[in-house]
Amino acid sequence: MDRARISSLAHADHPVAAPLGDDSVRALLDRASPDGPGRVLDLGCGTGVWLTRALADRPGLRADGVDHDPGSVAAATRAADAAGLGDRVAFHTGDASAARFPYRHDLVLCVGATHAFGGLLPTLRAAREHLAPGGAVLVGDGFWERPPGRATLDAGFAADEYDDLATTVDRVVAEGWLPVHGHVSTLREWDDYEWSWTGALTRWALDRPEHPDHDEVLRAATGHRDAWLHGYRGTLGFVTLLLRRAPEPRDPT
Template sequence: MNREQISKLAHTHHPIKSPLNDDSVSSLLAKALPRGDERVLDLGCGSAEWLLRALATHPDVHAEGVDISESDLEEARQRAVRLGVDARLTLHHQKAEDFTSPHPFDLILCVGSTHALGGLLPTLEAARDHLAPGGRVLIGDGFWERTPTPEAIEVLGDFADLSTTVDRITAAGWTPVQGHTSTRQELDDYEWSNWGTLADWALDHPTHPDSPQVLDWATTRRTEWLRTYRATWGFATLLLRPTPA
């Protein structure tokens, strides 16, 4: 079982692949889609959960998603058909950095997927190229709530604190107009769901050849979370507009 398959399995009960609960997602989408007829792009959409929710709740929205995982995109296609929104969803199997479009977008999403474009600021630069006048960007990324240990940086990467993160965003020409900082409950629920789901699957399939690998992965990641970064890592989702020159 490769990392993509393990990730898909881990998110079985938490399809938003970031530490946000359903109410937070709904609130952010309501703020990001003020007209209700926007054209939306998700860079690194995975199984397109954000897009599917936007389409299901806003019948005049049209959406496009870009991802390198054909299995995730196929899952999104099937769910779109079941939800009756497939006519308003277009999916592209390619790298986000290679995506081009003949038209701009009113809302660009990248929540928990900035690594697909090289990080937070490169993602914002890519989004700017696709953004329509008056458009918005909804971006979600991690930050350090407290000074991390070297071990935490090794596991998760080199983030900044929240104030520095926002300073970098504003210096790059963006103005935050809304935001959500994931609560401790959201952060914990996300981690427990991921690693608990993997452990459950392994214990339910003891004779499966991948069972030991999956259980070891779940145990390792749960331990890293509890011992290495739980006390220091946070997640913020920001709604941004370009700052006038």
């Protein structure tokens, strides 16, 4: 079973592919979404949850979503159609880093999908290519709550994979962005996300003992749970930043 299918099964109980609760998602969208008409783009949209939630309460918005997984794009399209939003959102299958549009977007989202671009800063550079003047980026990525110990590194992380929160924000600012809001996921949000992730896979496997993928799915759930509980719980953090471009320096002459 490929990684995309594992991820799809794992997010059955927690459709937002990041450690964020419903209230946090709602608050971030309220802060980030354009007032009145506007365009929103989600790079690495998965099943389109961020976009359908953004559009549901904002009739002036139109949106695009891009994801490499055809199954996720198909699911996103079905969900938008079922919610009566199909005429305002288009989902595209392809490499998010290569996406191109004939118009700019007022808000660009990439929450929990920065790996598609090679990290946080490359994600911001890609997002800038799609951003309308005065627009904003909502990006979510990991950081070290505390220096990673051997258990975290043995769980599959590299010590230089992330920075602490202050350094992460400093690097973003050095790239010409200014934070206008941010949310650091709580331990409760993390735990709910991880229990949902591993639990959905475990339930799927237990309900299908004769399925040819039973053992693989159960191993994925067990491996992920062990890496979380014995490795990165309380060490890996997640921050979602609402950013706008800093003004260009004025010419003193």
